Amino acid sequence: MTKSTKANINPTIMWFRYDLRIADNPAFNAAINHAAQEKTNPLIALFVLDETTAFPPGGASKWWLHHALSDLHQNLKKRGVQLILKQAQSSDNVHDMICDICEDLKVKAIFWNRRYAKDEINRDTHIKTSLEQKDIEVNSFNGSLLREPWEVKTGSGTHYKVFTPFWRTIKSMGLSRSLIPAPKAINAFSGPVKSDNLSSLKLLPQNPDWAKSFKKIWHPTEKHAHKALGQFLDGAVNNYDDDRNRPDKIGTSRLSPYLAWGQISPLQIWETTKMAIAAGNVNEGQADKFLSEIAWREFSYHLLYFYPELPSKPLRGYFEKFPWQVNPRHLKAWQTGQTGFPIVDAGMRELWQTGWMHNRVRMIVASFLIKDLLIDWREGEKWFWDTLVDGDIASNAASWQWVAGCGADASPYFRIFNPMTQGEKFDPNADYVRKYVPEISKLPNKFIQRPWEASETLLAEAKITLGETYPKPIVDHKQARILALDAYKAIKD
Numbered sequence: 250m251t252k253s254t255k256a257n258i259n260p261t262i263m264w265f266r267y268d269l270r271i272a273d274n275p276a277f278n279a280a281i282n283h284a285a286q287e288k289t290n291p292l293i294a295l296f297v298l299d300e301t302t303a304f305p306p307g308g309a310s311k312w313w314l315h316h317a318l319s320d321l322h323q324n325l326k327k328r329g330v331q332l333i334l335k336q337a338q339s340s341d342n343v344h345d346m347i348c349d350i351c352e353d354l355k356v357k358a359i360f361w362n363r364r365y366a367k368d369e370i371n372r373d374t375h376i377k378t379s380l381e382q383k384d385i386e387v388n389s390f391n392g393s394l395l396r397e398p399w400e401v402k403t404g405s406g407t408h409y410k411v412f413t414p415f416w417r418t419i420k421s422m423g424l425s426r427s428l429i430p431a432p433k434a435i436n437a438f439s440g441p442v443k444s445d446n447l448s449s450l451k452l453l454p455q456n457p458d459w460a461k462s463f464k465k466i467w468h469p470t471e472k473h474a475h476k477a478l479g480q481f482l483d484g485a486v487n488n489y490d491d492d493r494n495r496p497d498k499i500g501t502s503r504l505s506p507y508l509a510w511g512q513i514s515p516l517q518i519w520e521t522t523k524m525a526i527a528a529g530n531v532n533e534g535q536a537d538k539f540l541s542e543i544a545w546r547e548f549s550y551h552l553l554y555f556y557p558e559l560p561s562k563p564l565r566g567y568f569e570k571f572p573w574q575v576n577p578r579h580l581k582a583w584q585t586g587q588t589g590f591p592i593v594d595a596g597m598r599e600l601w602q603t604g605w606m607h608n609r610v611r612m613i614v615a616s617f618l619i620k621d622l623l624i625d626w627r628e629g630e631k632w633f634w635d636t637l638v639d640g641d642i643a644s645n646a647a648s649w650q651w652v653a654g655c656g657a658d659a660s661p662y663f664r665i666f667n668p669m670t671q672g673e674k675f676d677p678n679a680d681y682v683r684k685y686v687p688e689i690s691k692l693p694n695k696f697i698q699r700p701w702e703a704s705e706t707l708l709a710e711a712k713i714t715l716g717e718t719y720p721k722p723i724v725d726h727k728q729a730r731i732l733a734l735d736a737y738k739a740i741k742d
């Protein structure tokens with residue numbers, strides 16, 4: 250027993266999960282207020298690396314998490330709050346761990362922000378029941394959505410399956426609460442606590458350190474999330490509707506990893522953008538389009554909540570019968586950016602080198618995997634989950650189902666992207682392809698999205714030997730398209 254527990258101290262716990270920020274954090278704010286009421290309920294923070302869920306963080310996400318935790322630790326330390334770090338690996342560990350920590354420290358109240366995946370809900374419910382049986386107060390909040398999934402209802406009181414009316418409704422509902430500023434004075438627990446070291450969580454890759462290049466691109470701090478939002482609202486937002494489709498430009502906010510780990514809240518983005526509109530600092534129509542993308546994230550969580558199998562099962566049941574091909578050679582070529590289709594390869598290499606990929610290119614590479622290679626969308630979902638710094642259970646699953654045509658409000662299956670024309674349209678000067686596929690950079694624009702159509706002379710001038718310095722296309726797109734449409738027709742019939 251520690252000194253402080255002897256002196257009848259009953260600490261208050263804030264359990265951080267995918268909400269690694271100190272400002273606009275409803276659970277953290279409520280925990281601070283609870284701790285402020287009684288000197289004997291000082292605040293302590295907790296983070297458990299939970300690898301027991303069906304979707305534990307992927308490799309690139311863990312890189313982000315390491316830095317986000319380091320930042321959170323610093324921000325809490327400045328306010329005198331200790332952060333306990335723990336790691337859970339087997340199925341019941343998180344439950345037992347939380348119960349043990351509460352018992353050891355004589356905790357009387359715990360606070361967290363809600364999660365929405367099926368096994369996270371089950372885990373939290375199980376913990377809540379056990380803690381309440383021990384007379385420990387459990388308080389949960391909405392810390393990562395504009396609205397809880399169950400608050401957004403159709404006229405007939407059901408959930409939405411189509412985005413546009415969902416977007417209209419969420420817009421008309423207004424905000425559920427006001428923004429919460431970063432806390433100043435906190436009644437913090439000062440007694441000794443047992444915590445793992447951040448380095449012992451082994452979140453960073455070693456041998457090889459494949460994330461070396463991430464450091465030059467990303468700054469995974471709460472402060473930087475707001476800097477990125479500010480920069481976006483100062484410039485790119487005003488051309489968002491056009492430039493959001495251009496992977497060769499910085500036309501989007503790149504806020505997704507900050508949102509995924511909760512270093513910025515959608516409410517903060519919403520309010521800051523609305524204030525910029527009201528002040529006349531940004532184009533209203535363009536900013537509204539940006540907010541509608543924030544609403545796509547909300548819609549994904551709405552779907553995840555009402556279709557708990559979203560990450561693993563097609564929402565349209567007949568897709569279970571789809572004749573997916575098992576082709577490790579094709580899958581590997583896709584993963585490593587060696588398909589012979591320059592825009593696809595550029596996207597997959599951007600993903601590997603930066604942990605992020607432009608949304609338009611995500612759609613192109615996903616369509617290619619599913620419809621040109623006939624590989625199950627769940628393989629793509631898995632790869633993205635492991636390699637994206639913004640891996641988000643709801644957005645990833647909903648987006649893969651959307652491209653596959655088996656989700657809610659999905660793109661129709663027969664919409665099969667032509668990778669060459671997509672490249673020519675959205676990367677018109679081929680700057681994006683040249684950046685990530687330098688071995689074909691000397692080809693003229695006319696052929697760079699379709700090198701196999703270039704003459705022998707042109708290829709020789711550009712120092713390209715197809716099949717050696719750059720792959721020949723691994724499928725014939727025209728033929729693949731026909732096969733995909735036949736397969737789809739077969740399951741539909």
Ligand SMILES: Cc1cc2nc3c(=O)[nH]c(=O)nc-3n(C[C@H](O)[C@H](O)[C@H](O)COP(=O)(O)OP(=O)(O)OC[C@H]3O[C@@H](n4cnc5c(N)ncnc54)[C@H](O)[C@@H]3O)c2cc1C
Pocket residue numbers: 493501502503504505506508509539542543544545546547549606607608609611612615633637639640641642644645646648649652
């Ligand atoms: C196959 C596929 C898989 C995807 N997987 C993920 C994922 O794991 N995590 C993830 O955050 N996004 C995912 N997306 C959605 C989208 O590509 C990214 O959110 C976006 O590219 C992030 O860049 P940004 O922050 O600059 O976006 P912006 O255009 O600046 O948009 C702002 C925010 O809105 C949200 N958003 C934008 N587009 C979408 C969308 N289509 N669906 C849901 N939310 C959206 C994101 O939170 C984003 O940060 C996926 C899309 C596809 C096609």
